[in-house]
Amino acid sequence: MMFRLLLSLCLLAPLASAADNALIDRGQEAVRVLDEVMQMPERALPGYLLREAHAIAVIPDVVKAGLVLGGHHGKGLVSVKTPEGVWSNPSFISLTGGSIGWQAGVQSTDVILVFASERGLDTLINGKFTMGADASVAAGPVGRHAHAATDGQLKAEIYSYSRARGLFAGVALDGSAIRVDHRANQRLYGRNVTARRIFAGGVDKVPDAIVDFRDRLEEYSNR
Numbered sequence: 659m660m661f662r663l664l665l666s667l668c669l670l671a672p673l674a675s676a677a678d679n680a681l682i683d684r685g686q687e688a689v690r691v692l693d694e695v696m697q698m699p700e701r702a703l704p705g706y707l708l709r710e711a712h713a714i715a716v717i718p719d720v721v722k723a724g725l726v727l728g729g730h731h732g733k734g735l736v737s738v739k740t741p742e743g744v745w746s747n748p749s750f751i752s753l754t755g756g757s758i759g760w761q762a763g764v765q766s767t768d769v770i771l772v773f774a775s776e777r778g779l780d781t782l783i784n785g786k787f788t789m790g791a792d793a794s795v796a797a798g799p800v801g802r803h804a805h806a807a808t809d810g811q812l813k814a815e816i817y818s819y820s821r822a823r824g825l826f827a828g829v830a831l832d833g834s835a836i837r838v839d840h841r842a843n844q845r846l847y848g849r850n851v852t853a854r855r856i857f858a859g860g861v862d863k864v865p866d867a868i869v870d871f872r873d874r875l876e877e878y879s880n881r
Contacts, residue, residue: 681750681846685867687718688735688748689874691768691821696878701800701826703772707817708879713738713773713782714745715836716871717753720820722765730755732769733839735871738779738857745875747864749853750842755834768821769829771836772798775815782836783854789816790832797828 696702708714713736720732735748753769771789773779778793789795798817820829838853846868847861855861 678845681842682865682867684718684733684750684842685735685748685865685871688716689867689870691716691718691770692871692874692878695768695770695819695821695826696874698826703770703819703878704799705879705881707772707774707798708875711739711772711774711879712776713771713779714875715751715753715769715771715773717751717769717771719766720753720769722767730767730834733842734769735868736771736782736836737872737875738773738783740857740859745872745879746857746859747861748868748871749856750839750846752837752839753834754837755831765822767829769831770819770821771831772817772819773815774817777815782838783857785838785840785853787836789818789834789836795831797830800827 715734715736717732717734720730722730730753732753734751734753736751737745737748740746773793775793778787781787781792787793793815794813795816795818796814798814798819800819818829818831819826821827840852843853843856844851846865847856851861
């Protein structure tokens, strides 16, 4: 009996390590996307949006596929602005959506979401958030010269962006759903850890690659 238990533990250990490495990779990819976008001064996220944002999500390599019935899916990270005005440790999330129409082929796209208001954040923290239903969403302005008046004109609660083939621009994502990836959070942060606890600073021993995401948001929003 003891031999079987030890054998099971030996077999499970590599699987757990591989899962953890995949989560670290997801964090590194989110940092990479953020860095590459913010290093394009004429096409980057406007500074005023970052400074005033209540939450920011980065979902690398969202895959869009289909012929007549299309859809998209991706996994990434989201951090929220704490009451102290600093960025929280990130929660893992997934993004899914669908559309009807002729969509030949498969396309991989990086997606960034900027939450310009607190509306809908509680819904997201509790597990699921649908853009356009839980808060209004609009394609966001880009570039260092994007005027703050744009925000007043659009009155959006979320600004959405995509990057494909090196091009970065606003994108419409009405109807897409964001879900907290509870399994990933508990794998990395510990058993029974919730997104609310992560955002409130209730986790420790956070891997450097995940901390980097939070630190990059601090850097870019304070430029």
